[in-house]
Amino acid sequence: MTQSKPSTQAAHPLTLIPGPVEFTDEVLAAMATPSQSHVSPQFVEVFGDALALLRQLFLNTDKRAQTFAIAGAGTLGWDFVAANLIEPGEDALVLHTGYFADSFADCIATYGGKPTQLKAPIGDIVPLDAIEAALKAKKYKVVTITHVDTSTGVLSDIKSIAALVRAVSPETLVIVDGVCSVGVEEIRFDNWDLDLVLTAPQKAIGVPAGLSIFIASGRALDVFRARKAPPASYYASLAKWLPIMQNYEAKKPSYFSTPPVQNIHALLASLKQILAVPLADRFAAHARMSDRVKSTIASYGLKQVAVREGYQANGMTAVYLPDGVVLPELLPRIAKRGIVLAGGLHKDIATKYFRIGHMGVSVTDEDREDFDKALAAIKESLAETGYAV
Amino acid sequence: MTQSKPSTQAAHPLTLIPGPVEFTDEVLAAMATPSQSHVSPQFVEVFGDALALLRQLFLNTDKRAQTFAIAGAGTLGWDFVAANLIEPGEDALVLHTGYFADSFADCIATYGGKPTQLKAPIGDIVPLDAIEAALKAKKYKVVTITHVDTSTGVLSDIKSIAALVRAVSPETLVIVDGVCSVGVEEIRFDNWDLDLVLTAPQKAIGVPAGLSIFIASGRALDVFRARKAPPASYYASLAKWLPIMQNYEAKKPSYFSTPPVQNIHALLASLKQILAVPLADRFAAHARMSDRVKSTIASYGLKQVAVREGYQANGMTAVYLPDGVVLPELLPRIAKRGIVLAGGLHKDIATKYFRIGHMGVSVTDEDREDFDKALAAIKESLAETGYAV
Numbered sequence: 001m002t003q004s005k006p007s008t009q010a011a012h013p014l015t016l017i018p019g020p021v022e023f024t025d026e027v028l029a030a031m032a033t034p035s036q037s038h039v040s041p042q043f044v045e046v047f048g049d050a051l052a053l054l055r056q057l058f059l060n061t062d063k064r065a066q067t068f069a070i071a072g073a074g075t076l077g078w079d080f081v082a083a084n085l086i087e088p089g090e091d092a093l094v095l096h097t098g099y100f101a102d103s104f105a106d107c108i109a110t111y112g113g114k115p116t117q118l119k120a121p122i123g124d125i126v127p128l129d130a131i132e133a134a135l136k137a138k139k140y141k142v143v144t145i146t147h148v149d150t151s152t153g154v155l156s157d158i159k160s161i162a163a164l165v166r167a168v169s170p171e172t173l174v175i176v177d178g179v180c181s182v183g184v185e186e187i188r189f190d191n192w193d194l195d196l197v198l199t200a201p202q203k204a205i206g207v208p209a210g211l212s213i214f215i216a217s218g219r220a221l222d223v224f225r226a227r228k229a230p231p232a233s234y235y236a237s238l239a240k241w242l243p244i245m246q247n248y249e250a251k252k253p254s255y256f257s258t259p260p261v262q263n264i265h266a267l268l269a270s271l272k273q274i275l276a277v278p279l280a281d282r283f284a285a286h287a288r289m290s291d292r293v294k295s296t297i298a299s300y301g302l303k304q305v306a307v308r309e310g311y312q313a314n315g316m317t318a319v320y321l322p323d324g325v326v327l328p329e330l331l332p333r334i335a336k337r338g339i340v341l342a343g344g345l346h347k348d349i350a351t352k353y354f355r356i357g358h359m360g361v362s363v364t365d366e367d368r369e370d371f372d373k374a375l376a377a378i379k380e381s382l383a384e385t386g387y388a389v
Numbered sequence: 390m391t392q393s394k395p396s397t398q399a400a401h402p403l404t405l406i407p408g409p410v411e412f413t414d415e416v417l418a419a420m421a422t423p424s425q426s427h428v429s430p431q432f433v434e435v436f437g438d439a440l441a442l443l444r445q446l447f448l449n450t451d452k453r454a455q456t457f458a459i460a461g462a463g464t465l466g467w468d469f470v471a472a473n474l475i476e477p478g479e480d481a482l483v484l485h486t487g488y489f490a491d492s493f494a495d496c497i498a499t500y501g502g503k504p505t506q507l508k509a510p511i512g513d514i515v516p517l518d519a520i521e522a523a524l525k526a527k528k529y530k531v532v533t534i535t536h537v538d539t540s541t542g543v544l545s546d547i548k549s550i551a552a553l554v555r556a557v558s559p560e561t562l563v564i565v566d567g568v569c570s571v572g573v574e575e576i577r578f579d580n581w582d583l584d585l586v587l588t589a590p591q592k593a594i595g596v597p598a599g600l601s602i603f604i605a606s607g608r609a610l611d612v613f614r615a616r617k618a619p620p621a622s623y624y625a626s627l628a629k630w631l632p633i634m635q636n637y638e639a640k641k642p643s644y645f646s647t648p649p650v651q652n653i654h655a656l657l658a659s660l661k662q663i664l665a666v667p668l669a670d671r672f673a674a675h676a677r678m679s680d681r682v683k684s685t686i687a688s689y690g691l692k693q694v695a696v697r698e699g700y701q702a703n704g705m706t707a708v709y710l711p712d713g714v715v716l717p718e719l720l721p722r723i724a725k726r727g728i729v730l731a732g733g734l735h736k737d738i739a740t741k742y743f744r745i746g747h748m749g750v751s752v753t754d755e756d757r758e759d760f761d762k763a764l765a766a767i768k769e770s771l772a773e774t775g776y777a778v
Contacts, residue, residue: 009423010423012423012424012425013429015424015425015426015429017426019647020424020425020426020427020647020650021424022423022424023423023424028421028422028423029421031420031421031651032417032418032420032421033417034398034399034401034411034412034417035401035404035409035410035411035412035597036401036404036409037404037406037409037729037731038409038598039731040402040404040729071460071461071462071465071598071599071600072460072461072465072624073460073624073646073647073648073649074646074647075623075624075645075646075647076460076461076624076646078623078624079622079623079624079625082623106623107623107624110619110620110621110622110623110626111621111623200647202647202650208424208649208650208651208652209427209460209647209648209649209650209651210460210599210649210651210652211460230499231499232499232500232621233468233499233622233624233625234464234467234468234471234495234496234499234500235461235462235464235465235467235468235496235622235624235625236468236622236624237499255734256464257462257463257464257465258408258409258462258463258464258589258591258598259462259598260462260597260598260599260652261409261591261597261598262420262597262598262599263597263599263649263652340426340429342426342428345644
């Protein structure tokens, strides 16, 4: 879809991990934008446009919601949730499909919330009936869902979960950790009645790490406004940032903390590329590539960590090593072929699997042939270890 | 000192504000580094080197101290102080020389600390005898000093204040907000026995905004380790980040939250340029440029906000408008001449003054003639408003 011309980037190993992903030339050029005042008319225009285009990425038109892009990381999004939408002593239901729910629960507890985890077996989802039972047993201020757990590749059905929450416990806020999903998995923020979706730029948004990106619903912002205690974080305070984002989106300069001018330019550059084609086409392209990677991996005789069909991420695949092959034997061989993959992350199985990221320009620009190279490199490297592919 | 060859940057207005400053071509090229895994050997090397060079920038050799570079902003450094080094109910003495002390106090209170501000009149410093009296009247966990208050251009004497604190209240931690000072004002972290200096990249370090940078002493880290309550922030938790920084500096990959790979590359590029000449020479070059700007401004009949000689920043100048001239008449005229200056920031006098930043490559590379252009633009623009320069 983009980048039919030769790349201006120096030759480099292909980074095909579940983030950071490969970036387009235009995004990297935007990262090198010469200095600009953070309150200059030029930058205000760029920041305002980026916030408006983020709405499109989240399929949001309801202006009571607000998009945010703040210097930080995906992780910082958890702080925004925990320090603004949950008051000390309030309960949070944390749906656990891997490593990241433990961390989100840790974050919630840091600010005085009381996380209760519903844990799926490794590679599986939390069933809807278990969520329904939990919601009926206790009143929860928020439910958090890891849309795609980057440690397992499990994809949660946020649409159905959100509908269930709204039916059973209408006041409970639905919080989606979309770090490894926004830009690759379908998310209809308004239609699905979500309350906050947080993400990071270096995955399917295709922008270098360095931002916390999220959208909060009118309902979530009203809950925040009705808070009894002040926000429990200073840097991650909605009270500080909400007027800043509203002002920039209205093309007015505003100051709380200096925004990362170059990263915001890169965000705008990538959003323009992403939104130049219908999002449905983008999702479909990622689903096709995911199918290709997953079926090829299966043809090598390898098993996925995410066990349940229909609940496997479209932007990454977590793959168990074959018996007798260890990561230090496999990944360096793949790296020698110019392909960087990731090791395991879930602590219970970290040495037993590896991860492939298939998001962004490596997927949408098929002329790059990134996955022809990657899948061949995996096959050849497995063969070198003595495994009969 | 750098950049004798023609710039590769697109023509753009010169950003001569108290941050962001102009960047070198090498720094911007590093911002456009192609994708790299955050745990790749290549990036681990870069991050480790950047953390080690930051020690040199802070004139630190004591390995009990640790440098940090984290996706965020200068503001986030306050959260690290308030959420890790101060426990709920503990007292903090906040020395106020402008806008930023109010914000730092607000941050401390957010996490349950009890800030007491010692306020100087606008443009002046807090006298040592007032600090001494305060320290003798109550036990403070920390003293915070804004080294250069970007809203006033007041330079505090952190060396003398640190010595006073150590003499009167040896256990009190000395915290320096060096956002507008690190890289331009002399800071001897070890020799002056400081405990934490926090800063941001987009000022005298000459790197785009997007990082929280700080160094914490062995004493500060011991105070943190002896904390009774857990850290009061998740993203700004020393417990989370200390092992990450130690690992990267030891050239070992480590994961808590994805680091901003490109911004760290840019940090390393700039630190290499800065440390290619003795820091004393760098400080002297900035002092000379500051003298030139300040004496030229005085020759135009204009007064500085920072009233006391010897306590005026070397990296910026805050200048009162002449009677009858207003900002919307002056700054756009200067901007038409290709020079971006900043308006006022201190709320009590915001419309009455403007600010000039003189930091980084615009100062160290005299061949750029940035301040020949800027000072001429100010003079011509003042004349256009009818003011007799």
